[in-house]
Amino acid sequence: MRKISYNQYQFKVLLYDVPKKIFILLFLFIFTLILLYINLEKSEQIAKKHERLKVSESTLFIDNILDMKKDDIPKNSIFFLDTTRMKSPNKVRDLTLRQACSIESAAVTNENVKVFIVLVSPYKTLDQVKYTPAMEAILSYKNVHVNSMNLLQFSADALYDNFVANGNLLKSRFVKQHTSDFVRMLILIKYGGTYIDTDMIVRKKLKDLPSNFICRDHGFLNAAIIRLQNNLGKKVGKLFIDDLIRNFNGSEWGWNGPLMLTRVLTDLCQTSNVNEMINCNGFHVLNEDICYPINGLEWNQLFNEQHASKVLQSVEHSYFVHFWNKLSQHEKIACNSSAAYAQLARKFCPKTFSLCHEYF
Template sequence: MGRIIMFITQKKLLKDFQIQRPRLILPILVVSVVVLLVIYTTQDISTLIYRNYEIKDRSTAYNMGILLNKIFVEDVLLSSSKPPPGRTIFFHETTCYHPVTLFNVMNLTARQACAIESAASNNPNFQVFLLFACPTYRPLSGGQKLLIDAIESYKNVQFRQLNISNYARDTPIEDWIKKGDLLNSGFPMQHTADLLRLISLYRFGGIYLDMDVVVLRSLENVPLNYVGAHDNITLGNAVISLEPTGKGHEIAELFLRDYETNYNGKAYVKNEPALVTRVVKNLCGNDLVKLMQEGRISCQGLTVFNSTAFYPLGWPQWKHYTEPKYLEETMAITKDFYLIHLWNKASYKGLIKVGSSTALGIYAENHCPRVYTAAGDYF
């Protein structure tokens, strides 16, 4: 069985890399053998995320990335170009598509790519970092490469990978990560994503955005330290902004400590909006709901926007973005907002035909035109 897996892995790597130079084939095969020898046969995605750089021979794989014209994405902590504190917009990708080999090929959807392009185009003075939770390499051909090329045509877009153990070092969550509770998560990708956004903001400050948004306006002049309400009860975690120092850094620490205290590996949402709501309610007091109803408020230096800023339509209304019959109504509702949130868990199958008269199509054409062009027939 091991020989069969090894053969399939080697064949897959050769196909993905499309290496034409024979002298490079042997090193690639050696790397794949080394990696296979250290992976548990029953390893799942959460273990992959956890262990990706703890392999002794990981430096070999990293050097291979340099040798192969930087096919592999750099580690964010080892790179000479790091996120500028307080001047970075973060996105995170925790899917990890190749758990057998530990090598994750970039595999973004057109809508994810649109989120990145819209952030970069509307915020040219901010750096936009997409962080992968696994060792990742770039696609060398096909539609995926067209999307990646469209994003990287913006000089303020950076791709990096990270190792969660290293990334959590010197943060309040470091010891908890070492305990390995995240390995037992029933929703490893989601819970890792929930945690990484908090670590990024603790380390660098700036703005975190989910990858199912389209940014419609600049966020550069909005003072850092803010979140937005889903409704009059719950705050969202798809948009979080914190200063790298001072009160913002203190709030980031509160978020991380709450994550550890209230972590539930079996619950899908307890570590998401509920976390932000708990922490901010403690900052604002018991009048948070009333204050949210009144609009934008400030609690100990943290601004809370009501739903008109980032979540103009709730998840049950996601079809308003994708169906032509809602076009005029949706455009009227959302035209002055900072961004739209597409609620990917509900909307990911609701693809639209490129060029269709939908709110999503019009916003994509205006705010992520290069990705929209590269998407093909459907977006």
């Protein structure tokens, strides 16, 4: 029997152990890769779920609304629009405290409803916004989502791109307002839901209101709030947008909004008297007490402490309070004010109002 030296013995043991060690190392390597993959998948899912990926301390990445699955936008959703970039395409948008207050009030009073802020750009999709304290406040609500919209792309998806491409909308004297008149109809026809202007405080849950409605505003029709749901809503929405395109006038502020609504509903309701428009074949015109208890001639009472008690009493049963930003935007209101608007803001948009330093 041939003797084996110690060195030879060590070499044979090493040859025996090498495959075993390689197997163990390979197993650990594969296991580590699997864990890394799982963690990466979870991180991506979380980022996608919340759609709030901060790209820096001052900016927020937002998705194009067309990239979202239609099922992720329920038919009872609430929509707010920002069309500022239609006039200043390169401007990175941030919200004023009063705009943020409107959005927060909708989220607070309708906590089980998704609230979307859609930032509209003419041809280029906006992918970042300022991550301001106001934006942070409203995004602290799980039901609030911010999305961008490329208007040409979105209108093409809705088969209305010729109207955008011909340039008349961009040449409008009131491009922000007229774009909003157009887009609110597009978005409600596509998804269904409720559109609300960013100068409204929402006081109540909206689920008890009719499936399809607009509101009467002291002898006029006002599209600051409009709901279109189901097939009837889509049909009426197409009547609105077809009239807007056919009769578009870029030099008159209300021509493509209130006057367009009046033209369509005069036919649908079989009356030209706005006060007689109530239920037009299932499409409802709600009265002032629900939507506009404070009219455009009384807006300053909202900001006047002496009228606070009277105003709060008049809005007690309303679903909305319109604070008429076009008229009131330069009206300063102190953080400690007892005016009706300040009291409403403290109650219905507490996080936004807490950001007030001197004036709100």
